[in-house]
Amino acid sequence: SAVISQKPSRDICQRGTSLTIQCQVDSQVTMMFWYRQQPGQSLTLIATANQGSEATYESGFVIDKFPISRPNLTFSTLTVSNMSPEDSSIYLCSVGQGYNSPLHFGNGTRLTVT
Amino acid sequence: EDKVVQSPLSLVVHEGDTVTLNCSYEVTNFRSLLWYKQEKKAPTFLFMLTSSGIEKKSGRLSSILDKKELFSILNITATQTGDSAVYLCAVEARAGNMLTFGGGTRLMVKP
Numbered sequence: 721s722a723v724i725s726q727k728p729s730r731d732i733c734q735r736g737t738s739l740t741i742q743c744q745v746d747s748q749v750t751m752m753f754w755y756r757q758q759p760g761q762s763l764t765l766i767a768t769a770n771q772g773s774e775a776t777y778e779s780g781f782v783i784d785k786f787p788i789s790r791p792n793l794t795f796s797t798l799t800v801s802n803m804s805p806e807d808s809s810i811y812l813c814s815v816g817q818g819y820n821s822p823l824h825f826g827n828g829t830r831l832t833v834t
Numbered sequence: 835e836d837k838v839v840q841s842p843l844s845l846v847v848h849e850g851d852t853v854t855l856n857c858s859y860e861v862t863n864f865r866s867l868l869w870y871k872q873e874k875k876a877p878t879f880l881f882m883l884t885s886s887g888i889e890k891k892s893g894r895l896s897s898i899l900d901k902k903e904l905f906s907i908l909n910i911t912a913t914q915t916g917d918s919a920v921y922l923c924a925v926e927a928r929a930g931n932m933l934t935f936g937g938g939t940r941l942m943v944k945p
Contacts, residue, residue, distance in 0.1 A: 721879070751931045762922065763877070763935040810875050816931030822868055822882045823924075823931050828875030 722747050726813050726826030733803055733833050740799045741829045743813030748793035751816040753823070754786070758809045766811075769796040803833045836861040836927050840936035848944050851913050855939045857923030858905040867899055867906050868933065870922040877922055880908070913943045 723746040733739050743752065752769040767775040767788055775788035790796040800807050813826040837860045847853055859867065866884045870877035881890045883899035883906060890897050894913075899906045910917055920940050924933040 753932065762937045763924075763933075765932060765934075768930070768932065812876065818931060819929075820866070820882075820884070821931070822879045823933055824879055825870075825876045830875060 721822075721824050722749055722815055724813060724815055724824060724826035726829060728829055729827060730830040731832070733831065735804050735833055737803055738799055738801045739803065739831060740797050741811055741813070743796045743798075743826055745794045745815055749815040750793075750818045751823075752790060752796045753814045753816075754788060754796070754798045755812040755814060755825075756809045757812065757828075763812065766798070769798075800831065803831075805833045807831065808833045836925065836934045838923055838925050838934050838936035840921075840923050840939050842939060843937070844940040844942070846942045846944065847913055849914055851943075852909065852911045853913060853941060855908040855910075855921050855923075855941070856905060857907070857936055859923075859925045859936075860904065861925050861927035861934070863927050864901065865926040865929075868924045868926065869897055869906070869908050870924065872920040872922055872938070873918075880921075910941075913941075915943050915945055917941060918943045 725744045754766040755763045757763050765778050766781045767777040769788050769790040771790045787799045811829045814823045816823040839858050841856045868882050869880040881897045886901040894911045897908045920938040922938045923936040
Protein backbone atom coordinates (compact mmCIF):
# COMPACT_ATOMS: atom_id res chain seq x y z
CA SER A 721 0.00 0.00 0.00
CA ALA A 722 0.99 3.63 -0.43
CA VAL A 723 3.23 5.31 2.14
CA ILE A 724 1.42 8.33 3.54
CA SER A 725 3.43 11.02 5.33
CA GLN A 726 1.51 13.53 7.36
CA LYS A 727 2.97 16.50 9.19
CA PRO A 728 3.14 17.94 11.68
CA SER A 729 2.70 14.93 13.92
CA ARG A 730 1.42 17.12 16.71
CA ASP A 731 1.08 20.79 17.56
CA ILE A 732 -0.15 23.02 20.32
CA CYS A 733 -1.69 26.23 19.03
CA GLN A 734 -3.28 29.31 20.46
CA ARG A 735 -6.91 30.11 19.82
CA GLY A 736 -7.52 32.37 16.88
CA THR A 737 -4.55 31.11 14.90
CA SER A 738 -4.50 28.71 11.94
CA LEU A 739 -2.60 25.50 11.28
CA THR A 740 -1.92 23.82 7.95
CA ILE A 741 -1.48 20.05 7.89
CA GLN A 742 0.28 18.41 4.97
CA CYS A 743 -0.27 14.97 3.51
CA GLN A 744 2.21 13.50 1.03
CA VAL A 745 1.76 10.12 -0.67
CA ASP A 746 4.57 8.23 -2.36
CA SER A 747 2.41 7.29 -5.35
CA GLN A 748 -0.50 8.75 -7.26
CA VAL A 749 -3.84 8.01 -5.62
CA THR A 750 -7.36 8.47 -6.84
CA MET A 751 -9.07 9.52 -3.64
CA MET A 752 -7.84 11.62 -0.74
CA PHE A 753 -9.88 12.43 2.32
CA TRP A 754 -9.55 14.31 5.57
CA TYR A 755 -11.04 12.92 8.77
CA ARG A 756 -11.31 14.31 12.27
CA GLN A 757 -11.32 12.31 15.48
CA GLN A 758 -12.36 14.30 18.52
CA PRO A 759 -11.25 13.03 21.95
CA GLY A 760 -12.97 9.77 22.80
CA GLN A 761 -14.91 9.77 19.54
CA SER A 762 -14.75 7.88 16.29
CA LEU A 763 -13.68 9.22 12.92
CA THR A 764 -15.79 11.79 11.08
CA LEU A 765 -15.25 12.67 7.45
CA ILE A 766 -14.50 16.37 6.94
CA ALA A 767 -14.15 16.46 3.16
CA THR A 768 -12.99 14.82 -0.03
CA ALA A 769 -9.92 16.53 -1.46
CA ASN A 770 -10.48 16.79 -5.22
CA GLN A 771 -7.47 17.15 -7.46
CA GLY A 772 -7.47 20.50 -9.23
CA SER A 773 -10.84 21.64 -7.92
CA GLU A 774 -12.62 22.66 -4.75
CA ALA A 775 -12.99 20.06 -2.01
CA THR A 776 -16.36 18.43 -1.31
CA TYR A 777 -17.37 19.06 2.30
CA GLU A 778 -19.57 16.92 4.53
CA SER A 779 -22.48 18.34 6.42
CA GLY A 780 -21.27 20.46 9.31
CA PHE A 781 -17.93 21.38 7.74
CA VAL A 782 -17.30 24.51 5.66
CA ILE A 783 -14.54 25.73 3.43
CA ASP A 784 -13.91 28.92 5.42
CA LYS A 785 -13.08 26.88 8.50
CA PHE A 786 -11.30 23.97 6.82
CA PRO A 787 -9.80 25.09 3.50
CA ILE A 788 -8.28 22.18 1.58
CA SER A 789 -5.92 22.09 -1.33
CA ARG A 790 -5.00 19.22 -3.62
CA PRO A 791 -2.73 20.47 -6.38
CA ASN A 792 -1.85 16.99 -7.69
CA LEU A 793 -2.48 13.28 -7.17
CA THR A 794 0.09 12.87 -4.38
CA PHE A 795 -0.33 15.89 -2.09
CA SER A 796 -3.01 17.65 -0.08
CA THR A 797 -3.24 20.17 2.73
CA LEU A 798 -5.90 20.85 5.34
CA THR A 799 -5.95 24.17 7.17
CA VAL A 800 -7.78 24.53 10.46
CA SER A 801 -8.62 28.24 10.60
CA ASN A 802 -9.35 30.58 13.48
CA MET A 803 -8.93 27.75 15.94
CA SER A 804 -10.83 27.31 19.18
CA PRO A 805 -10.36 24.65 21.89
CA GLU A 806 -13.21 22.69 20.29
CA ASP A 807 -10.91 22.06 17.31
CA SER A 808 -8.60 19.99 19.51
CA SER A 809 -8.64 16.62 17.72
CA ILE A 810 -6.64 14.17 15.72
CA TYR A 811 -6.74 15.03 12.03
CA LEU A 812 -6.16 12.19 9.62
CA CYS A 813 -5.35 12.13 5.95
CA SER A 814 -6.51 9.02 4.11
CA VAL A 815 -6.12 7.69 0.59
CA GLY A 816 -7.89 5.15 -1.56
CA GLN A 817 -7.84 3.82 -5.07
CA GLY A 818 -11.58 3.58 -5.56
CA TYR A 819 -13.86 0.60 -5.80
CA ASN A 820 -12.88 -2.56 -3.95
CA SER A 821 -9.77 -1.07 -2.40
CA PRO A 822 -9.37 -0.23 1.28
CA LEU A 823 -8.74 3.22 2.63
CA HIS A 824 -5.32 3.76 4.22
CA PHE A 825 -4.44 6.43 6.74
CA GLY A 826 -1.54 8.70 7.45
CA ASN A 827 -0.04 8.87 10.92
CA GLY A 828 -2.31 11.68 11.96
CA THR A 829 -1.83 15.13 13.49
CA ARG A 830 -2.73 15.60 17.14
CA LEU A 831 -3.84 19.21 17.54
CA THR A 832 -4.32 20.89 20.89
CA VAL A 833 -5.76 24.39 20.97
CA THR A 834 -5.26 26.41 24.14
CA GLU B 835 -28.59 8.39 7.56
CA ASP B 836 -26.01 5.61 7.50
CA LYS B 837 -25.31 4.07 10.88
CA VAL B 838 -22.60 1.74 12.19
CA VAL B 839 -22.77 0.42 15.76
CA GLN B 840 -20.04 -1.52 17.51
CA SER B 841 -20.20 -3.57 20.67
CA PRO B 842 -19.00 -3.92 23.27
CA LEU B 843 -17.74 -0.41 23.92
CA SER B 844 -14.76 -1.80 25.79
CA LEU B 845 -13.39 -5.14 26.81
CA VAL B 846 -10.70 -6.31 29.24
CA VAL B 847 -9.30 -9.81 28.83
CA HIS B 848 -6.21 -11.77 29.78
CA GLU B 849 -3.55 -13.01 27.44
CA GLY B 850 -4.60 -16.20 25.73
CA ASP B 851 -8.31 -15.41 25.79
CA THR B 852 -10.41 -15.32 22.61
CA VAL B 853 -12.48 -12.23 21.91
CA THR B 854 -15.31 -11.46 19.52
CA LEU B 855 -16.05 -7.90 18.49
CA ASN B 856 -19.35 -6.99 16.88
CA CYS B 857 -20.35 -4.50 14.22
CA SER B 858 -23.88 -3.92 12.96
CA TYR B 859 -24.88 -1.47 10.29
CA GLU B 860 -27.82 0.22 8.64
CA VAL B 861 -26.91 1.77 5.32
CA THR B 862 -28.80 2.44 2.13
CA ASN B 863 -26.27 1.23 -0.41
CA PHE B 864 -23.79 -1.24 1.07
CA ARG B 865 -20.53 -1.72 -0.81
CA SER B 866 -18.07 -3.08 1.73
CA LEU B 867 -17.25 -3.35 5.43
CA LEU B 868 -13.78 -2.72 6.78
CA TRP B 869 -12.02 -3.37 10.07
CA TYR B 870 -9.16 -1.23 11.37
CA LYS B 871 -6.89 -1.36 14.42
CA GLN B 872 -6.03 1.97 16.04
CA GLU B 873 -3.22 1.93 18.59
CA LYS B 874 -2.14 5.57 18.70
CA LYS B 875 -3.36 7.90 15.99
CA ALA B 876 -3.36 6.08 12.68
CA PRO B 877 -5.91 3.33 12.00
CA THR B 878 -4.23 0.39 10.29
CA PHE B 879 -6.20 -1.72 7.85
CA LEU B 880 -7.13 -5.27 8.86
CA PHE B 881 -9.88 -6.63 6.62
CA MET B 882 -12.21 -5.66 3.84
CA LEU B 883 -15.39 -7.72 3.47
CA THR B 884 -17.79 -7.58 0.57
CA SER B 885 -19.42 -11.02 0.43
CA SER B 886 -21.47 -12.84 3.04
CA GLY B 887 -20.18 -15.98 4.68
CA ILE B 888 -16.60 -15.80 3.44
CA GLU B 889 -14.16 -15.69 6.33
CA LYS B 890 -11.10 -13.52 6.01
CA LYS B 891 -8.16 -14.60 8.11
CA SER B 892 -4.79 -13.15 9.04
CA GLY B 893 -2.88 -15.00 11.71
CA ARG B 894 -4.91 -14.96 14.90
CA LEU B 895 -7.44 -12.52 13.51
CA SER B 896 -10.45 -13.45 11.42
CA SER B 897 -13.62 -11.74 10.30
CA ILE B 898 -16.87 -12.61 8.61
CA LEU B 899 -19.78 -10.67 7.18
CA ASP B 900 -23.51 -11.44 7.23
CA LYS B 901 -25.24 -9.20 4.70
CA LYS B 902 -28.66 -10.62 5.47
CA GLU B 903 -28.47 -9.79 9.18
CA LEU B 904 -26.34 -6.69 8.55
CA PHE B 905 -23.45 -7.42 10.85
CA SER B 906 -19.86 -8.49 11.01
CA ILE B 907 -17.67 -9.99 13.71
CA LEU B 908 -13.95 -9.76 14.30
CA ASN B 909 -12.39 -12.63 16.20
CA ILE B 910 -9.03 -12.58 17.89
CA THR B 911 -7.75 -15.88 19.27
CA ALA B 912 -4.93 -16.37 21.78
CA THR B 913 -4.85 -12.65 22.52
CA GLN B 914 -1.57 -10.92 23.30
CA THR B 915 -0.84 -7.62 25.02
CA GLY B 916 0.05 -6.22 21.61
CA ASP B 917 -3.57 -6.67 20.57
CA SER B 918 -4.56 -3.88 22.96
CA ALA B 919 -6.05 -1.15 20.79
CA VAL B 920 -9.27 0.40 19.59
CA TYR B 921 -10.86 -1.68 16.84
CA LEU B 922 -12.87 0.30 14.33
CA CYS B 923 -15.52 -0.97 11.98
CA ALA B 924 -16.42 1.11 8.93
CA VAL B 925 -18.87 0.73 6.10
CA GLU B 926 -18.48 2.02 2.57
CA ALA B 927 -21.96 2.91 1.43
CA ARG B 928 -21.16 5.74 -0.95
CA ALA B 929 -19.12 5.62 -4.10
CA GLY B 930 -15.47 6.51 -3.93
CA ASN B 931 -14.05 5.04 -0.73
CA MET B 932 -16.01 7.27 1.68
CA LEU B 933 -16.46 5.45 4.98
CA THR B 934 -18.86 5.74 7.89
CA PHE B 935 -17.19 4.61 11.11
CA GLY B 936 -18.60 2.98 14.20
CA GLY B 937 -17.68 4.20 17.64
CA GLY B 938 -15.01 1.54 18.12
CA THR B 939 -14.33 -1.16 20.69
CA ARG B 940 -11.47 -0.52 23.10
CA LEU B 941 -9.71 -3.82 23.84
CA MET B 942 -7.26 -4.17 26.69
CA VAL B 943 -5.30 -7.41 27.02
CA LYS B 944 -3.70 -7.92 30.40
CA PRO B 945 -0.62 -10.10 30.87
